[in-house]
Amino acid sequence: MKKHNFNAGPSILPQIAIENTAKAVIDFNGSGLSIMEISHRSKDFEPVINEAVELFKELLEIPAGYSVLFLGGGASLQFCMVPFNFLEKKAAYLNTGTWASKALKEAKLFGEAVEVASSKPANFNYIPKDYSIPTDADYFHVTTNNTIFGTELHTDIDSPVPLIADMSSDIFSRPVDVSKYAMIYGGAQKNLAPAGVTFVIVKDELLGKVSRAIPTMLDYRTHIKDGSMFNTPPVLPIFTALETLRWLKSLGGLKEMQKRNQAKADLLYGEIDRNKLFKGTAAVEDRSLMNICFVMNEQYQELESEFQAFASSKGMVGLKGHRSVGGFRASCYNALPIESVQALVDCMKEFEQKY
Numbered sequence: 001m002k003k004h005n006f007n008a009g010p011s012i013l014p015q016i017a018i019e020n021t022a023k024a025v026i027d028f029n030g031s032g033l034s035i036m037e038i039s040h041r042s043k044d045f046e047p048v049i050n051e052a053v054e055l056f057k058e059l060l061e062i063p064a065g066y067s068v069l070f071l072g073g074g075a076s077l078q079f080c081m082v083p084f085n086f087l088e089k090k091a092a093y094l095n096t097g098t099w100a101s102k103a104l105k106e107a108k109l110f111g112e113a114v115e116v117a118s119s120k121p122a123n124f125n126y127i128p129k130d131y132s133i134p135t136d137a138d139y140f141h142v143t144t145n146n147t148i149f150g151t152e153l154h155t156d157i158d159s160p161v162p163l164i165a166d167m168s169s170d171i172f173s174r175p176v177d178v179s180k181y182a183m184i185y186g187g188a189q190k191n192l193a194p195a196g197v198t199f200v201i202v203k204d205e206l207l208g209k210v211s212r213a214i215p216t217m218l219d220y221r222t223h224i225k226d227g228s229m230f231n232t233p234p235v236l237p238i239f240t241a242l243e244t245l246r247w248l249k250s251l252g253g254l255k256e257m258q259k260r261n262q263a264k265a266d267l268l269y270g271e272i273d274r275n276k277l278f279k280g281t282a283a284v285e286d287r288s289l290m291n292i293c294f295v296m297n298e299q300y301q302e303l304e305s306e307f308q309a310f311a312s313s314k315g316m317v318g319l320k321g322h323r324s325v326g327g328f329r330a331s332c333y334n335a336l337p338i339e340s341v342q343a344l345v346d347c348m349k350e351f352e353q354k355y
């Protein structure tokens with residue numbers, strides 16, 4: 001049966017990226033060797049990482065003065081690397097979910113870290129808007145898409161201090177004005193590549209301003225200087241990332257991607273709002289295009305596991321909501337075709353008919 005992959009992460013990748021990775025695992029570039037058994041410094045791999053960096057710059061229209069890095073450690077290591085490299089006296093954080101809370105917790109190890117606003121009392125079902133960013137902060141940190149709670153910052157905000165964003169789960173889903181950010185980072189396993197590589201886009205001139213000593217591996221300048229080759233980078237996930245970036249470009253880039261993501265989200269939220277059995281959990285104006293969270297309406301609560309089983313029988317995968325929200329979460333990343341969203345909508349309609 002055809003599977004519809006709504007996994008939250010690691011998650012769906014473009015079929016062409018998977019197929020080309022499979023080929024490269026057997027025989028990379030006709031070299032007679034697997035991509036897994038060549039040197040990261042070989043003349044065959046160098047063009048891979050270089051093209052991946054170039055496509056990051058091209059697709060996101062990254063201005064001059066920024067570096068693109070491919071690192072290990074996941075987005076979670078960035079929670080600590082960011083304050084290590086940028087926090088001298090004070091940092092400001094917008095607390096919009098589990099990942100934002102974890103980022104804030106790490107910053108507190110390095111100095112004063114203020115939470116400018118938090119939607120925690122409402123179980124993070126919206127993004128706070130009335131807050132002021134302290135102008136004496138070294139940076140302001142936001143999570144643009146809250147993977148667990150299904151809320152998203154749909155615009156690039158203005159910040160009086162350097163803006164740093166965790167874009168793990170919405171990178172490449174829409175055009176971004178990179179010039180507004182000091183740094184953008186994320187784990188690749190939501191919208192770009194298999195787990196194992198972390199991307200960092202950082203404005204070079206903002207580095208080197210803190211007085212503490214930074215361990216070599218945790219200093220962004222180390223990785224800028226060595227082109228992400230200070231140590232062995234995650235070769236295979238970088239290869240797949242390149243294939244995903246080529247796919248994005250071939251489809252027409254990020255404007256086209258945003259159009260497709262909007263169409264998918266409109267289709268599914270439309271059905272959630274129409275169907276008497278279901279309701280959305282996130283504030284309407286903050287609804288994520290990437291992670292669409294919904295629950296059974298009050299009077300139909302007892303049907304939750306039945307719908308879960310019904311959807312599974314129709315080939316839906318990964319719909320179970322995160323335990324902190326419950327219900328369902330349909331992750332509709334770039335690679336998810338609208339046909340899968342339509343299949344889920346059909347499934348919700350069919351289930352409604354029974355009641």
Ligand SMILES: *Cc1c(COP(=O)(O)O)cnc(C)c1O
Pocket residue numbers: 009073074075076077099143145146147166167168169186187188190
């Ligand atoms: C998944 C996720 C993370 C954690 O990423 P790791 O690579 O597993 O450390 C951080 N932030 C956001 C927004 C995420 O979705």
